[in-house]
């Protein structure tokens with residue numbers, strides 16, 4: 001049961017696509033105050049669990065901290081951070097009462113979930129212009145499914161996107177990409193994608209390719225495809241200001257960029273130096289920007305990652321001007337004491353300065369709206385620009401696409417990767433905990449930078465993280481330019497990496513099938529144990545094991561030097577460990593606590609009682625996986641319904657896509 005309440009004049013974010021009639025009166029849950037902006041308070045019962053918030057810091061149960069929906073480019077996801085790149089304002093309170101709440105509001109929103117007062121949840125924002133959706137249901141899982149029905153079907157990538165991707169900021173020349181392809185293929189490590197970070201472009205200009213390095217880009221794309229490897233270029237939000245650069249010139253001519261109050265184009269520095277931001281909230285500009293992707297699609301590209309779209313700002317012209325004035329002030333004649341700290345702080349505050357978000361405007365249907373008032377919708381609409389364009393360019397084909405910044409609604413157009421994490425063990429665990437929350441908010445095609453983006457990775461961290469990545473739909477190893485190289489072939493005993501990645505490919509028929517069932521059924525791919533075992537008091541609080549699809553549970557090892565871990569089984573399960581060369585072990589374990597040993601080169605999983613999963617032979621790429629000869633692993637006599645399609649087109653709803661295996 002979904003109820004919709006309207007406060008003030010909400011901005012139409014288009015997060016929700018189902019028609020719901022607005023209620024009059026007050027929600028029967030919590031208290032609303034419209035005195036100072038908007039606030040909603042809810043008295044939490046002692047045992048209530050609060051799920052949701054998608055891409056947010058900390059645990060699966062969000063209780064006990066304060067989170068702020070405010071899309072932010074912050075590369076240090078330490079425990080004290082309140083905002084990450086996305087804004088996913090959906091929470092479910094689960095306990096004596098079960099209720100889901102979606103606050104459809106396009107800018108900064110605070111979720112104090114038992115932070116100020118242990119048993120009080122307060123959701124607040126500055127302007128009382130929003131929609132609040134209140135969802136009642138039998139339990140948290142039921143509420144989540146209703147919410148998913150409300151916001152529309154999740155993005156479905158092409159099947160190759162379930163293969164492994166290798167990435168690194170710093171691959172620049174043709175040889176760099178060839179080296180990766182060779183490193184994988186010669187070592188017989190499966191691979192489907194190599195990502196192209198900003199250096200493939202000419203001077204970081206969107207929709208250009210460095211022609212000195214790639215004189216025949218289309219030919220190069222094809223050459224890679226001949227080895228079953230797709231190149232996936234990055235697209236950044238900011239368009240470089242440069243005379244003669246057609247994207248810049250067209251944007252200026254047609255008023256497609258965000259403008260200052262005085263009507264001039266707002267300038268912010270990002271990787272290319274000063275850029276303009278395409279006004280993706282303006283449908284005409286959105287159409288224009290999306291259509292630019294054609295330049296790469298025409299050269300054989302089938303996937304993209306959209307970045308810096310919070311939008312990230314290194315500094316604005318105005319910010320720089322203010323800094324210059326401060327410096328000027330301190331170097332007046334007679335001034336001896338330059339306050340370094342103050343200046344240092346001012347330099348630091350230049351980047352992603354909230355003041356800058358008040359300095360530019362969008363043109364939404366002729367109405368001028370200041371950016372800070374709809375800040376959280378920018379990345380969503382950049383990705384939507386591309387998604388809508390793909391529909392025009394090749395309506396039957398699926399494209400791979402994911403974004404860094406997002407809002408609910410973007411889940412229909414693309415996935416997300418969780419941005420600049422670190423090569424830290426704590427971030428491996430954060431990755432695991434975030435997955436079900438993201439799924440609840442519609443984002444199914446998701447994953448983190450495996451091995452960690454910032455800081456130097458170690459061999460054991462990369463192995464353990466890949467062993468989790470085996471199960472995340474987006475499986476990509478990515479790292480920052482200044483860090484230790486972390487492609488599998490950079491480490492000793494490459495066969496250990498090969499074994500883990502081969503396990504991914506052996507499981508792709510199952511993982512893809514479960515992904516598709518989740519996407520088509522508005523269901524979850526990653527679930528908290530509590531959603532499957534709601535009456536099990538121990539399962540209710542488990543945060544380091546997750547259910548995947550309908551058959552399995554995972555319990556990754558996330559501690560350095562551990563040889564295994566403790567695991568809780570809410571029912572009898574078959575414990576399977578995949579090792580190298582197609583070898584695996586299986587053992588039935590009873591309900592209860594167990595210590596399981598897991599070596600660095602093994603991928604553990606648990607099959608639920610009475611269930612089984614299909615397993616393929618390893619292959620070098622997704623296209624080569626033999627789905628005709630699948631082995632069933634699990635409990636005697638169990639059956640499995642496999643979903644399979646061509647992985648390219650959009651013919652999803654066919655009964656012939658389902659096949660019973662026994």
Ligand code: GLC
Nearest residue numbers: 169197198307404419420480
């Ligand atoms: C941002 C992205 C990161 C990328 C880098 C360079 O930090 O989050 O993934 O490698 O920019 O483009």
